[in-house]
Amino acid sequence: MGKKSRRPADTHLHAVDVTESAFFHENNERGNARTSARERKQDPRWHPLGEEIDRNRDKKYVKNVKPRTEGQRELMEAIASHNLTLAIGPAGTGKTYLAISAAVDALEAGTIDRIVLSRPAMEAGESLGYLPGDMQEKMAPYLRPLYDALGDRMGGKRVKQYLDEGTIEIAPVGFMRGRTLNNAFIVIDEAQNCTYSQLKMLLSRLGWNSTMVITGDPDQSDLLDGMSGLSPISQKLDLVEDIAVIRLKQVDIVRHPLVAKMLDVI
Numbered sequence: 468m469g470k471k472s473r474r475p476a477d478t479h480l481h482a483v484d485v486t487e488s489a490f491f492h493e494n495n496e497r498g499n500a501r502t503s504a505r506e507r508k509q510d511p512r513w514h515p516l517g518e519e520i521d522r523n524r525d526k527k528y529v530k531n532v533k534p535r536t537e538g539q540r541e542l543m544e545a546i547a548s549h550n551l552t553l554a555i556g557p558a559g560t561g562k563t564y565l566a567i568s569a570a571v572d573a574l575e576a577g578t579i580d581r582i583v584l585s586r587p588a589m590e591a592g593e594s595l596g597y598l599p600g601d602m603q604e605k606m607a608p609y610l611r612p613l614y615d616a617l618g619d620r621m622g623g624k625r626v627k628q629y630l631d632e633g634t635i636e637i638a639p640v641g642f643m644r645g646r647t648l649n650n651a652f653i654v655i656d657e658a659q660n661c662t663y664s665q666l667k668m669l670l671s672r673l674g675w676n677s678t679m680v681i682t683g684d685p686d687q688s689d690l691l692d693g694m695s696g697l698s699p700i701s702q703k704l705d706l707v708e709d710i711a712v713i714r715l716k717q718v719d720i721v722r723h724p725l726v727a728k729m730l731d732v733i
Contacts, residue, residue, distance in 0.1 A: 532568045538719035539565060545711035546680055551673060553658075553701050554682040556715025557730050559722035562682035563656050567616040570652040573678065574634070575621075579652045582629075584613045584637045585669070586656040610637050613656060640665055649674035658683035663696030670700075 534540035539561055545552045546569045554562040570582045588609045607614075617626045617635065629635040640661060655661075655669050658681045666681070673679050681697075688695040705712040720727040 531572075532565065534565075535561075535721050536719040538713070538715040539721075542713045542715065543569070545713050546678070549709060549711040550678055551670070551704075551709075552678075552680045552711040552713065553704060554680060554713050554715065555685065555697070555701055556713075557684055557717060557720060557727075558687060559720040559726045560715040561719070561721055562715065563612060563654070564616050564619075566654045566656075566680040566682055567613065568620055569678075569680070570654055571617070571620040573652045579676070579678070580650040581633070581652075582635045583648055583651050583653045584610075584617075584635070584656065585640055585643055585653070586610065586613065587640045587660040587665070606637070606639055609639075613637060613654075640669065643672055644668055646672055647674045648672050648677050648679075651677045653677060653679040655679070655681040656683075659685050659688040659695050659697045660690055661696055662690070662694055663699060666696045666700045 532543075534543055538556070542552070542554055542562070542565055546566065554566065556562060567582075567584070570579075570584075573579045574582055586609065588606060614626070614637075621629075626635065630637070640655075651674070653672065655666075658666060660683075661669070669681070670679070683697045685695060685698045688697070701712050704710045717727045717730055720730070
């Protein structure tokens with residue numbers, strides 16, 4: 468098998484810590500957030516790219532990201548030095564956020580022309596039924612984590628501008644077949660909900676001067692047992708030179724400490 472091109476490790480990841488103040492607001496802000504949440508539930512026209520993303524996510528402190536665990540450091544270094552990286556690990560380890568942060572840094576550095584984000588439209592154990600609207604509106608509930616990460620990294624106004632221009636594209640997995648993605652940073656999120664054939668199709672989309680990061684947690688697949696292709700694909704690609712497979716662990720979880728404790732026993 469031919470070797471894939473490698474890029475220098477000092478590409479587009481910078482370092483500054485995301486402090487606890489980024490996650491905890493004053494009491495009056497908490498009250499406003501609860502009010503907004505109630506309004507979203509009551510208003511069926513709510514959209515993740517509405518005015519809330521402008522109000523809450525244009526923050527100075529999210530310019531850069533610093534790894535908070537050794538596993539996150541390895542993941543950031545792997546993304547910077549490999550054209551294809553698989554980030555495997557439990558929920559809360561920062562897989563998606565770090566991948567999108569790297570994509571935003573690459574776009575702002577001018578090393579790629581566009582960002583392509585994709586994830587399967589898979590519901591977590593329950594059916595939402597028919598969703599009204601065009602494709603973007605139908606996909607909005609599934610893609611909310613990607614919108615959140617993009618908003619945190621570049622602010623809501625720029626996200627909307629780049630989406631309108633096509634510089635950032637968010638698409639379901641089913642719309643990726645037949646494409647070749649050159650000069651792009653591709654993030655495939657929630658890959659545990661992709662079958663083996665879907666992942667094989669997605670991997671073959673990688674074009675020239677492109678980087679692809681695939682993230683997922685094999686223990687949280689919403690597919691029937693044995694249908695997820697993430698584990699077998701990662702095991703096979705682990706043997707291929709110039710492909711990085713990073714396996715994050717419970718110690719890399721940066722959410723509430725109870726998350727790591729619960730995942731150890733359930």
